[in-house]
Amino acid sequence: MGTGGIAAGGAEVINAFRTELEASGIKAAVSENCSMHKVGCRGLCAKDVLVDVIINNNKTTYQYVKPDMVSRIVKEHIKKNTPVSEWVAGEDYHNFHKKQLKVVLSDCGSLDPEDIDAYISGKGYEAARKILTSVKPEDVIGIIKASGLRGRGGAGFPTGVKWEAAMKQSAKQKYMICNADEGDPGAFMDRSVIEGNPHAVIEGMIIGAYSIGADKGYVYIRAEYPLAVDRLRKALSDARTKGFLGKNIFGTKFNFDIKVKLGAGAFVCGEETALIASIEGQRGMPRAKPPFPVYSGLWGKPTVINNVETLANVPYIIRNGAQWFASFGTEKSKGTKVFALTGKIKNSGLIEVPMGIPLREIIYDIGGGPEDGKLLKAVQTGGPSGGCIPADMLDTPVDFESLAKVGSIVGSGGMVVLDEDNCMVNVAQYFLQFTQMESCGKCVPCRIGTKRLLEILDRITKGAGKEGDIELLEKLSSDIKAASLCGLGQTAPNPVLSTIKYFRNEYEAHLQGKCPAAVCKALLTYYILEEFCKGCGACIRACPAKAITGEKKKLHKIDPAVCIKCGACFDVCKFKAVKKE
Amino acid sequence: MIKLTIDNKIIEVAEGTTVLDAARMLNIEIPTLCHHPKLTPFGGCRLCIVEVKGVPRPLTSCTTPVSEGMEVVTSTPAIEDLRKTVLELILSDHPNDCMICEKAGDCALQELAYFYGIKENRLEGERRIYKKKDGNPFIERDMEKCILCGRCVKVCEEVEGVGAIDFTYRGFQSKICPTFEKDLDCEFCGQCIAVCPTGALTGKAWKQQGRIKDTRETETTCGYCGCGCSLTLHVRGNEVIKIDSREDTINEGWLCVKGRFGYTFINSPDRLKKPLIKRNGRFEEASWNEALDYIAERLKKIKKEHGPDSIAGLSSARCTNEENYLFQKFIRAAIGTNNVDHCARY
Numbered sequence: 001m002g003t004g005g006i007a008a009g010g011a012e013v014i015n016a017f018r019t020e021l022e023a024s025g026i027k028a029a030v031s032e033n034c035s036m037h038k039v040g041c042r043g044l045c046a047k048d049v050l051v052d053v054i055i056n057n058n059k060t061t062y063q064y065v066k067p068d069m070v071s072r073i074v075k076e077h078i079k080k081n082t083p084v085s086e087w088v089a090g091e092d093y094h095n096f097h098k099k100q101l102k103v104v105l106s107d108c109g110s111l112d113p114e115d116i117d118a119y120i121s122g123k124g125y126e127a128a129r130k131i132l133t134s135v136k137p138e139d140v141i142g143i144i145k146a147s148g149l150r151g152r153g154g155a156g157f158p159t160g161v162k163w164e165a166a167m168k169q170s171a172k173q174k175y176m177i178c179n180a181d182e183g184d185p186g187a188f189m190d191r192s193v194i195e196g197n198p199h200a201v202i203e204g205m206i207i208g209a210y211s212i213g214a215d216k217g218y219v220y221i222r223a224e225y226p227l228a229v230d231r232l233r234k235a236l237s238d239a240r241t242k243g244f245l246g247k248n249i250f251g252t253k254f255n256f257d258i259k260v261k262l263g264a265g266a267f268v269c270g271e272e273t274a275l276i277a278s279i280e281g282q283r284g285m286p287r288a289k290p291p292f293p294v295y296s297g298l299w300g301k302p303t304v305i306n307n308v309e310t311l312a313n314v315p316y317i318i319r320n321g322a323q324w325f326a327s328f329g330t331e332k333s334k335g336t337k338v339f340a341l342t343g344k345i346k347n348s349g350l351i352e353v354p355m356g357i358p359l360r361e362i363i364y365d366i367g368g369g370p371e372d373g374k375l376l377k378a379v380q381t382g383g384p385s386g387g388c389i390p391a392d393m394l395d396t397p398v399d400f401e402s403l404a405k406v407g408s409i410v411g412s413g414g415m416v417v418l419d420e421d422n423c424m425v426n427v428a429q430y431f432l433q434f435t436q437m438e439s440c441g442k443c444v445p446c447r448i449g450t451k452r453l454l455e456i457l458d459r460i461t462k463g464a465g466k467e468g469d470i471e472l473l474e475k476l477s478s479d480i481k482a483a484s485l486c487g488l489g490q491t492a493p494n495p496v497l498s499t500i501k502y503f504r505n506e507y508e509a510h511l512q513g514k515c516p517a518a519v520c521k522a523l524l525t526y527y528i529l530e531e532f533c534k535g536c537g538a539c540i541r542a543c544p545a546k547a548i549t550g551e552k553k554k555l556h557k558i559d560p561a562v563c564i565k566c567g568a569c570f571d572v573c574k575f576k577a578v579k580k581e
Numbered sequence: 582m583i584k585l586t587i588d589n590k591i592i593e594v595a596e597g598t599t600v601l602d603a604a605r606m607l608n609i610e611i612p613t614l615c616h617h618p619k620l621t622p623f624g625g626c627r628l629c630i631v632e633v634k635g636v637p638r639p640l641t642s643c644t645t646p647v648s649e650g651m652e653v654v655t656s657t658p659a660i661e662d663l664r665k666t667v668l669e670l671i672l673s674d675h676p677n678d679c680m681i682c683e684k685a686g687d688c689a690l691q692e693l694a695y696f697y698g699i700k701e702n703r704l705e706g707e708r709r710i711y712k713k714k715d716g717n718p719f720i721e722r723d724m725e726k727c728i729l730c731g732r733c734v735k736v737c738e739e740v741e742g743v744g745a746i747d748f749t750y751r752g753f754q755s756k757i758c759p760t761f762e763k764d765l766d767c768e769f770c771g772q773c774i775a776v777c778p779t780g781a782l783t784g785k786a787w788k789q790q791g792r793i794k795d796t797r798e799t800e801t802t803c804g805y806c807g808c809g810c811s812l813t814l815h816v817r818g819n820e821v822i823k824i825d826s827r828e829d830t831i832n833e834g835w836l837c838v839k840g841r842f843g844y845t846f847i848n849s850p851d852r853l854k855k856p857l858i859k860r861n862g863r864f865e866e867a868s869w870n871e872a873l874d875y876i877a878e879r880l881k882k883i884k885k886e887h888g889p890d891s892i893a894g895l896s897s898a899r900c901t902n903e904e905n906y907l908f909q910k911f912i913r914a915a916i917g918t919n920n921v922d923h924c925a926r927y
Binding site for chain 1: 622623627630639641646659662663666667670671674704728731748752753755
């Protein structure tokens with residue numbers, strides 16, 4: 001159960017099962033053979049709450065489980081072994097998993113994240129034990145380099161190269177930091193990994209710290225992730241009790257411990273130098289690189305900062321070998337990537353796919369396509385630093401190079417599906433609202449530039465755009481990208497540039513006073529179609545502004561001068577007689 | 582030593598030197614707003630960006646350390662175009678009321694706007710509006726003119742060791758202010774005024790007292806204490822209207838609240854110009870000889886009647902060593918008592 005599952009009612013469902021099982025005497029009678037496990041997120045948020053009933057290795061998965069359904073599942077399925085067929089997860093659930101390839105998430109959704117023994121029984125901490133007791137640091141780095149693992153936080157920097165640079169530093173004190181300050185709107189990959197399998201991240205950190213020669217580590221995690229923080233803290237304390245953290249780990253001379261540092265809600269603290277400043281107790285503002293943190297990081301010491309997902313890959317690479325990992329993905333982008341699939345898509349949720357999978361397969365085979373048969377317009381990847389990939393480019397393979405080529409990025413793994421009802425100017429405006437608010441204020445192009453971009457977008461969506469605004473957006477965007485200090489400013493204009501690149505016609509339509517997707521309020525007019533209006537009066541009753549008049553069974557009319565464009569009439573009309581454009 | 586080329590000129594500099602400093606050694610001008618030679622580099626204004634061969638994006642020369650064989654180009658059409666955009670952005674959020682600004686004629690931003698010929702601004706938009714509210718008699722803060730270069734924050738932290746101000750808020754709303762946006766309540770050394778490149782921080786004492794072109798500069802030494810800081814008096818007519826200090830002085834241009842602001846007594850009608858002696862319950866003007874004779878006579882009388890230990894001398898730690906030496910000599914040898922101390926030795 002992750003945050004999503006709990007929000008969908010997972011805790012109530014578990015309680016219902018506990019009560020029901022105890023009341024029916026099953027638990028008492030067959031306690032040796034019956035157990036109940038709370039597991040990490042399985043990804044398919046859209047179908048939560050999911051419950052597996054396993055009888056003699058026969059697994060049945062139920063979807064949309066509510067507490068009042070529990071008693072019937074217990075009575076019919078658990079007692080009489082007849083599954084409640086109408087509640088069993090159907091084709092969607094199985095299709096959702098069919099094209100996925102799970103490495104990082106392989107244990108999420110099957111093991112209890114709060115039970116260290118569950119992790120250990122699945123070969124957990126064996127990789128760390130093997131490395132610490134029998135492999136030299138440079139050989140570990142060799143394995144990671146051979147695996148082709150690249151940073152999952154967004155930039156895709158080769159992990160082995162980063163570790164090697166830190167290892168070669170002669171400083172006595174070095175640091176290993178896990179960046180769990182996931183902040184992209186619509187992204188919840190790192191959160192789910194920590195909630196679902198915190199020990200994999202810890203094990204990855206131990207291996208990394210050993211390789212670079214660090215004896216202190218930090219997990220910098222958002223305070224807005226309370227469940228992840230709780231599970232991480234429990235996992236750290238359990239690992240300490242077992243001797244996997246602390247002094248002389250696995251009987252070796254290697255010492256390493258990890259502290260948790262909570263972020264205070266600044267998006268920019270995901271940028272590594274701002275993150276370091278924040279740990280040091282300073283205002284979270286980035287500084288210019290070089291020097292890079294591997295040379296001068298936390299407290300001026302060599303520091304490696306890896307993303308959660310990157311680190312969670314490490315134990316699996318060590319366990320299964322570099323060749324195994326490198327066998328997935330493309331020539332330059334190895335392994336898998338976790339994405340948070342959201343937006344106008346049927347099966348929204350958390351997915352893990354091999355690098356290089358065509359975007360189409362993610363959207364249609366895994367995601368089940370757009371909701372309600374709507375027309376897909378674009379897929380936004382990489383969050384506020386990313387771009388929009390139009391529907392006619394769905395065959396683009398999803399890997400670092402290919403997405404960069406079409407003007408987007410893999411980023412940390414946000415993937416927002418947009419359909420015909422989304423206005424692309426509005427989408428760009430949304431992301432700019434976010435980035436300009438989250439700019440740290442240090443450098444001019446980001447602080448004032450993103451504000452100006454947003455103002456121009458605002459006026460375009462309000463029908464006050466000026467001739468030359470599109471060109472001005474392009475020019476200002478490219479200047480902000482070139483002149484900004486850190487990754488935030490250098491990528492913030494991407495949503496603007498990519499939407500102009502592929503949907504310039506929508507921008508132009510706005511300048512001519514039309515919003516093709518009928519989203520931008522100021523450009524909309526609501527009116528009633530004579531041929532469909534039955535004169536039922538529903539819209540009159542729904543209108544909060546009293547803008548609609550008309551007698552019963554006669555054509556109703558909207559007064560555009562009074563209409564506040566709230567859309568209440570549009571929603572309430574059963575005859576599709578209200579039109580907006 | 583590290584060898585590099587800047588604009589095709591070869592230079593050898595010590596390791597750790599920044600590209601900006603190396604360029605300045607070659608007399609190559611690179612525009613800056615947030616850089617200050619005495620403060621740690623900030624890299625926020627982005628005006629000092631340069632192209633470095635092999636690096637895909639421009640780097641700020643103020644933060645980039647030199648490296649062997651580095652090839653730097655400080656000015657290209659693309660770089661100048663970016664600098665112009667940055668300046669336009671700054672000016673789009675600036676009152677641009679230069680005709681009534683205290684800093685006019687001495688303002689780094691005004692200079693750059695002039696050199697880059699920025700008259701019209703493509704990027705006009707919302708401007709930050711702040712209320713002025715400081716009640717202190719020394720520092721005028723006009724935060725609408727603040728370009729967030731961070732120099733004031735750094736000088737307060739790195740030179741004064743006070744840390745009275747810092748960045749607050751995020752994005753466009755970012756602002757430099759004291760804790761909880763309270764009124765400024767610090768030592769009022771005014772170092773922040775000295776390093777502010779714009780008219781955001783000025784001295785209340787020199788408000789509307791005169792433009793730079795109207796003043797003469799007189800170098801002098803501060804008389805307040807034994808430090809002997811060098812002062813530059815800005816004199817208009819026969820009146821001191823402002824005091825600051827040059828960076829190439831013994832005090833490196835830094836001053837304290839007294840040295841910087843404590844000059845308005847000069848033309849004060851209350852200023853004491855001659856000694857006063859109280860006669861018949863009233864202070865009357867006297868000559869220096871009269872006054873000194875009177876003191877000597879009284880000291881002698883007290884010593885005779887009550888003994889030397891009835892007299893004590895208290896001096897100031899801020900006096901020069903020589904002055905303090907003479908003072909204790911006087912108390913010990915002339916008065917004949919060991920009752921001598923100064924304010925730092927309680």
